[in-house]
Amino acid sequence: MAMTTEIKYEPRHITTDDIKNGCMTLTGNNGEETKLCMIQEEFRQGIDSMTNIGPSVTFYGSARLNSDHPEYIRAYNLSYRIAKELNYIVMSGGGGGIMEAANKGAFDAGVESIGLTIRLPKEQFTNPYVTKEIPFHFFFARQVSMQYTTEACIYCAGGTGTMYEFFEMLTHLQTGKIGPIPIILFGTEFWTPIKNLIQEQFVEKYKTISQFDIDRCVITDDMDQVLDIVKKSKIRTGEDELN
Numbered sequence: 217m218a219m220t221t222e223i224k225y226e227p228r229h230i231t232t233d234d235i236k237n238g239c240m241t242l243t244g245n246n247g248e249e250t251k252l253c254m255i256q257e258e259f260r261q262g263i264d265s266m267t268n269i270g271p272s273v274t275f276y277g278s279a280r281l282n283s284d285h286p287e288y289i290r291a292y293n294l295s296y297r298i299a300k301e302l303n304y305i306v307m308s309g310g311g312g313g314i315m316e317a318a319n320k321g322a323f324d325a326g327v328e329s330i331g332l333t334i335r336l337p338k339e340q341f342t343n344p345y346v347t348k349e350i351p352f353h354f355f356f357a358r359q360v361s362m363q364y365t366t367e368a369c370i371y372c373a374g375g376t377g378t379m380y381e382f383f384e385m386l387t388h389l390q391t392g393k394i395g396p397i398p399i400i401l402f403g404t405e406f407w408t409p410i411k412n413l414i415q416e417q418f419v420e421k422y423k424t425i426s427q428f429d430i431d432r433c434v435i436t437d438d439m440d441q442v443l444d445i446v447k448k449s450k451i452r453t454g455e456d457e458l459n
Contacts, residue, residue, distance in 0.1 A: 277314025295321025
């Protein structure tokens with residue numbers, strides 16, 4: 217699909233190595249102080265980058281699904297529609313698989329496509345559809361930035377990383393550490409068995425979470441429903457968690 221407007225790739229201006237080297241110089245290569253400095257600077261860069269970007273959605277999902285996988289194709293189509301019809305920015309982890317599908321959908325729709333990338337020993341590369349890259353070394357700094365101002369979180373088929381991100385968001389909502397935000401589990405075949413397990417074990421048998429906690433999540437295959445949820449979602453500024 218052809219782009220409606222030209223978007224130039226925005227290169228990384230401050231890499232994780234830049235941050236590390238700067239912090240090593242600043243702290244005299246003190247290990248603990250260097251690490252604390254790096255964490256602070258990653259948070260600063262991430263949050264600064266998320267401020268005033270406009271309405272956005274964040275896609276989560278596996279890096280291992282190829283472009284011919286049905287879940288990749290569905291994530292691409294959903295992202296394209298969100299970007300094209302709502303003009304929302306699309307964010308992802310910037311890697312392959314579902315992340316690539318989400319970024320490609322926005323890119324093809326002519327809307328900014330942000331990748332919050334993470335340095336990993338394998339599997340992670342920046343997909344070619346990212347128009348703005350924000351690099352991270354620490355998962356927690358990246359995760360806070362990904363959810364800082366986004367209007368909706370869309371979880372597609374994924375592995376342990378996706379589950380980590382999903383349960384962390386659920387915990388933030390449960391404890392009131394983040395303002396109300398739609399949690400969309402896109403893909404009934406993948407998510408329904410997981411939700412059933414949570415319902416049976418967490419809610420009913422062990423009562424470790426309440427029914428309300430799991431009812432926060434919407435499981436759907438309906439793209440029209442997702443667009444309606446996103447369109448009605450509250451515009452967030454990142455200041456919700458300060459109140």
